Each structure stands twice: as structure tokens, then as C-alpha cells.
Amino acid sequence: MARLYTEDLNISYGERLIVRDMSIEIPDKKITTIIGSNGCGKSTLLKAMTRVIPHQAGAIILDGRSISRESTKALAKKIAILPQTPESATGLTVGELVSYGRYPYQKGFGRLTSKDMDVINWALEVTGISEFKYQSVDALSGGQRQRVWIAMSLAQETDMIFLDEPTTYLDMAHQLEVLELLQKMNKEQGRTIVMVLHDLNQAARFADYIIALKDGQIVKAGASEKVITRDVLRTVFQIDAEIGRDPRTQKPMCITYNLLKGGNENEKTANHVSALVGSHS
Known part of the structure; x- marks a missing residue:
């Protein structure tokens, strides 16, 4: 059994049901990516699994306990989250922002201990931003700022890190920089x-x-070879895609695609939903 999983999870905003009857396991010490069109429930699921927002039914289980029963500090020692739009760090230095990751371990007046400083310096070093420790976060590039937020997450010393669109607003080089850093953390430190x-x-x-999500339900889940397929992408994104192989990684690759148009195509796509939902594992 995975450390983190959901059972029949329902999440709503007001009266609108966003995620419906979702049961999923998050593989330990692996990289899991959630994909889907805008409004399908990706960010909602991420927020619920980290208790940023409540869920209305079902359960989210971490280490055999419902996360709703964990104290905030106890949960923050297990899970770190980097939201899609991190809060403003105006006026803070890089070192000061990263130090916020030590909040779950602070007592009393919250003074940083020598252990805290060691962890902060380690997080700065691992993310390659030690040289910016005393610089203002505002003065950094987008890719550098994203590394600072990841360093803050590392300073929490959690086994699990959740990130909502960590490459948004970054150019291609900085996107690759951030993703390779996350991959390195996973491979070398066993972070989920x-x-x-x-x-x-x-x-x-x-x-x-x-x-892969559509309308708050799982269409398919598994290795990339099982999910990045013509049928799944047709269902999830309403596109007719040509799938090939990345010549460097041999992973599946969406080479090109067209939008599905016309009633017949939409009918075919609707039929794919019933065939795929429920067979995602």
C-alpha cells in the first residue's frame, strides 16, 4: 500500500462538484505528474491532498491516518507544497525566504537553531543558489526565483513535495532547469x-x-507509455495526436495534433470516455 492515497474522494467549490469519487495511489519515491485540460480538477486535487482546501467526502490517507486528523505542523513535516502562484516575497532575501521552510520545527519565539541554519544552507547548495543567499528575491530571474521556492520546500525536510505548474511563466531553458532539479532530488534523495x-x-x-483527468475523474493512470496515447489524449484534450518516440529518452512524444471537429468525432470521443474511465490502473 502506498503511503499516500485517496478513497472515493469528492471535492467541491460551493455547490459545484469538481472531483468525483476519486481513488488513487501516489507511488512512493517516484515522480507523479497530473495532466488534463483547464478546469478538470488538477490543481483542486493537488490542494486537497495537501490540505490547502477541504474535501467533502471520501478520505485522503497518509501513513495510515486521515490528513484531516493531523496537526498543521505535523503535516508540514511530511508534505511541502509549492503553489502555482507563490505569495509575494517582496523585501526578503533568498536566505530569509528559505528559512520559512523551518517553521514546522520552530518552538517558542521561533529563533533559528544551528540545525536550522545547516538545513537552510544545505537547501541553498542543493538548488544551486548559495551565491544569492543575501540578495533580494525580487532581483532574481524567474528560474532563480523558482529555485528559491523549491529550496524553501527542501528546508521543510519533507519526503513529499507537491508543485502546481512549477514551470509556468518560465522560458524553455528555465523550465528544463527546474524539472531536472526535481528529477535530481527524486533520484538522489528519494523524494516523492x-x-x-x-x-x-x-x-x-x-x-x-x-x-490524466477529465471532468474530475481519472481517465487513465500509469506509466507514460500507457497514458500518452492517441486514445487518451483524444478523450482528455479533444485532440487527434500523432505519437512518436523521443529520440533521446525513448519516452512517448506528442509530435503534432489537430483539434477534433464535428459531431462524429465528438461522439467517438464520448465513447472513449466510457471505455477508459475505470480502467486507469
């Missing part, structure tokens, strides 16, 4: 990484496990 990505080829290249 769960992230939402829009780029299908990045998802296929870096993920060990992909969860």
Missing part, C-alpha cells in the same frame, strides 16, 4: 514528487507515473 504540468512532452519525459 507530485506536480501538475501542462506540457505533455515534459510530463512524459520526467514522470514515472502520470494521472
Whole structure:
């Protein structure tokens, strides 16, 4: 049994049901990527699994206990989350922002201990931003700022890190820089990484496990070869894709695609949903 899983999970915003009856396991010490069209429930699922938002029914289990029963500090020692739009760090230095990751371990007046400083310096070094420790976060490039937020997550010393679209607003080089850093953390430190990505080829290249969502339900989950397929992409994104192989990684790759048009194509896609949902494992 995985350390983190959901059972018949329902998540709503007001009266609108976003995620329906979802049961999924997050593989330990692997990189899991959640894909799907806008509004399908990707970020909602991520937020619920980290208790940023509540769920209305079902259960989210971590280490044999419902996360709703964990204290905030106890949960923060197990799970770190980097939201899609991190809060402003105006006026903070890199070192100061990374030090916020030590909050779950602070007592009393919250002074940083020598152990805290060791962990902060380690997080700065691992993410390659030690030289910016005393610089303002505002003065950094987008890719460098994203590394600072990841370093703050590392400073929490959690086994699991959740990231909501960590490559948003970054150019191609900085996107690759961030994803390679996450992959390195997974391979060398055994961290469980769960992230939402829009780029299908990045998802296929870096993920060990992909969860494809449509309308709050799982269409398919598994290795990239099982998920990045013509049928699944037709169902999830309403596109007719040509799938090939990345010549460097041998992972599946979306080479080109067209939008599905016309009633017949939409009918075919509807039929694919019933065939795929429920057979995602």
C-alpha cells in the first residue's frame, strides 16, 4: 500500500462538484505528474491532498491516518507544497525566504537553531543558489526565483513535495532547469514528487507515473507509455495526436495534433470516455 492515497474522494467549490469519487495511489519515491485540460480538477486535487482546501467526502490517507486528523505542523513535516502562484516575497532575501521552510520545527519565539541554519544552507547548495543567499528575491530571474521556492520546500525536510505548474511563466531553458532539479532530488534523495504540468512532452519525459483527468475523474493512470496515447489524449484534450518516440529518452512524444471537429468525432470521443474511465490502473 502506498503511503499516500485517496478513497472515493469528492471535492467541491460551493455547490459545484469538481472531483468525483476519486481513488488513487501516489507511488512512493517516484515522480507523479497530473495532466488534463483547464478546469478538470488538477490543481483542486493537488490542494486537497495537501490540505490547502477541504474535501467533502471520501478520505485522503497518509501513513495510515486521515490528513484531516493531523496537526498543521505535523503535516508540514511530511508534505511541502509549492503553489502555482507563490505569495509575494517582496523585501526578503533568498536566505530569509528559505528559512520559512523551518517553521514546522520552530518552538517558542521561533529563533533559528544551528540545525536550522545547516538545513537552510544545505537547501541553498542543493538548488544551486548559495551565491544569492543575501540578495533580494525580487532581483532574481524567474528560474532563480523558482529555485528559491523549491529550496524553501527542501528546508521543510519533507519526503513529499507537491508543485502546481512549477514551470509556468518560465522560458524553455528555465523550465528544463527546474524539472531536472526535481528529477535530481527524486533520484538522489528519494523524494516523492507530485506536480501538475501542462506540457505533455515534459510530463512524459520526467514522470514515472502520470494521472490524466477529465471532468474530475481519472481517465487513465500509469506509466507514460500507457497514458500518452492517441486514445487518451483524444478523450482528455479533444485532440487527434500523432505519437512518436523521443529520440533521446525513448519516452512517448506528442509530435503534432489537430483539434477534433464535428459531431462524429465528438461522439467517438464520448465513447472513449466510457471505455477508459475505470480502467486507469
